[in-house]
Amino acid sequence: MEKSDMTNERFIRYYQKQGILPDAGEFEEMLDAFRRHLPTTFRVAGSRQTVHTLNKTITDVHVPSLSDVTFEGEKIPPPVQIPWYPEGYAWQFNVPKKVLRKQPEFKKFHSFLVFETEVGNISRQESVSMVPPLFLDVQPHHKVMDMCAAPGSKTAQLLEALHSADTATSTSIPSGLLIANDSDHKRTHLLIHQSARLPSPALMVTNLDASSYPLIKVPNPAIGKMGSLAFDRILCDVPCSGDGTMRKNMGIWKSWQPMDGNGLHSLQLRILQRAMRMLEKNGRIVYSTCSLNPVENEAVIAAALNLYPDFELVDVSNTLPMLKRMPGLSKWTMSVDRTATQFFETHEELMASSLDQNTKNRFLKTQWAPENIGDLNIERCMRIYPHLQDTGGFFVAVLERKKKEPAPSRKRTNPEAEAEEVPEAKRTKVDAAAPAVPAPEAISTAPSIESAMDTTEDSVHSPAGPSTPKDVPVTSANDKDTGKGKEFREDPYTYLPDNHPLLKTCLERLQIIPSFPSQNVLVRNTLTDSTSNSIRSFYISNDLVKAVITNNDYQKLRLTAAGTKVFTKQEAGKGLEAQYRVLGEGLPVVLPFVKPDAVLKGSLATLKTFLESYYPLVRTFEEEFRIQIDESSTGSLIVRFPPEEKGGATLTHDLYLPIWKSNVSLSLMIDKKAKSALSLRLFHEDFLLKATNKKRTDNVPAEPTESETPPIVAEADG
């Protein structure tokens, strides 16, 4: 898009009128920033140890190699750490695509990023999108809800925080829970794909309208009865008009008009209200949008605070001090047409106008600033503008229940506000879906329970998505997208008795110790006599996920995923019995429960042999490893590669990998991309690519001969 096309009179008129920036000069600066290309940003993801090691590789190896680069006579700046991101684990660089494709050092860095993104060690995410989860401050014991989660970049951050006790080799089983929800069924699958990079026994994915999220029943040991689940942390990253994303979604320059935001206010408010009702007493909500529009931001927050006067905005000015932000607005005006020409300062002014009643009825009083806006600490909301730190635009507000009684001045501006301002039909709907929603006080006493780099996050800040109605205030959830009335086809979630014969045999064969939480193993089918013997995969969850699944109807919850897949059945070829094997994605969860002497020991040389061909013959391995293999039975095995430095390759910490032994050959049971990433990270070249190319040039058959072929393909995981 040409710079000259990056303008929109309606946008400029509307936002100048809102006074979102103190002076005209700064407003121009913001517009200029909106017209510039957004830098590429990413964060290092995964367990603390992995993050530390990978970040050190970027700092010590990549940055120095990129620090003195010139391309076509121009100096190219190296990646820099995002100043406000904790521990320097997020980075940004701004180089043209052709530099990434042609300049050797940047090309190498780019493939490093692509592969590490594929395996989940790097998350390409717009920098402002990293902000809301940081303010949520999630701990491993927290019950967390991500109400509008797809495609899931923030879900990944929440999951990492829940798993902060993980080590480089094993996944902890947090006592907390993360429910990632999205009303768009297709997008929940993006969510599942994204979170597969960090498999968690504490994760559930649901497909519901967040504004009418049902109560979840769980046992409350304190009262010996069932209670309802209240959440410690809730993220409301609501659907929005997305005008903060214009640097990336350039179509918004052309299409922007004020009714986009007007049409979303009601849905946004209802989602936030629902979160307030589901929050644990000392819990925290983060509300965010990628929009600059006060009607989607401060108006929603002010209305919610007036509906729930026991809530307040938290002063987070000392958190992430390097993050530049502007205070929330206490004054704004409403445009009631597409052209942004007709403005009304108050709802009363609109009502007294000569506009027809139908037009008037499209607007809610809550879209204007309430009279008591001065009492709401609205300046504690955070507005992030593109010119401040070369980012997209964003809005973030942090809400908690008040520690003290509401101050006398903080009374509802209109005690009937909820009934009047959020149409009754909606409330009835909410209550029907969620029987007997308790008052906030009641729920608080409830029981405590991109190429990869280029495309990964494109849809994160896309405007509201398909469920966003235009032009009219949303008066009810959109059935088409919330799945309501749509058939829900998911296999059931069934917990096995811990002495189930197939599970017992599987655990014995894989040498899993008795403390393995087999009571939390589930399968994705109903257990009849005929299915009991044909279980394909075993999954594991934590206690809380089990409590939710066993006490609620998974169909009502529209549960699309839960727990981590750990073991899967492997057909073993002619004459051999099928066996279960440990999945690569499940290994970090299972590892603490594998008998130590069942784990084989390899070396960098062993690993190189595994990476150099798909099905290396046993005889091609060095003797020390061959002896161990000869003593092992065929099937699923685990190998530990201890730290080692040899011939320019460095392994800094223990690495555990699943392998498969067939009669004469072995195979590393991780997918191709993970193999390439490992090869590049440790040996600085992609052996797999070399092996594939060699096969092509030597005209060697693509697959090994039958006698060598293990009964599976190497990338069978998933």
Ligand SMILES: C[S@@+](CC[C@H](N)C(=O)[O-])C[C@H]1O[C@@H](n2cnc3c(N)ncnc32)[C@H](O)[C@@H]1O
């Ligand atoms: C801004 S995006 C969320 C981005 C996401 N949090 C992330 O970081 O990847 C808003 C999401 O809300 C979903 N959505 C729209 N209406 C919804 C509703 N009523 N309930 C739940 N989700 C909704 C959309 O499908 C979209 O995925």
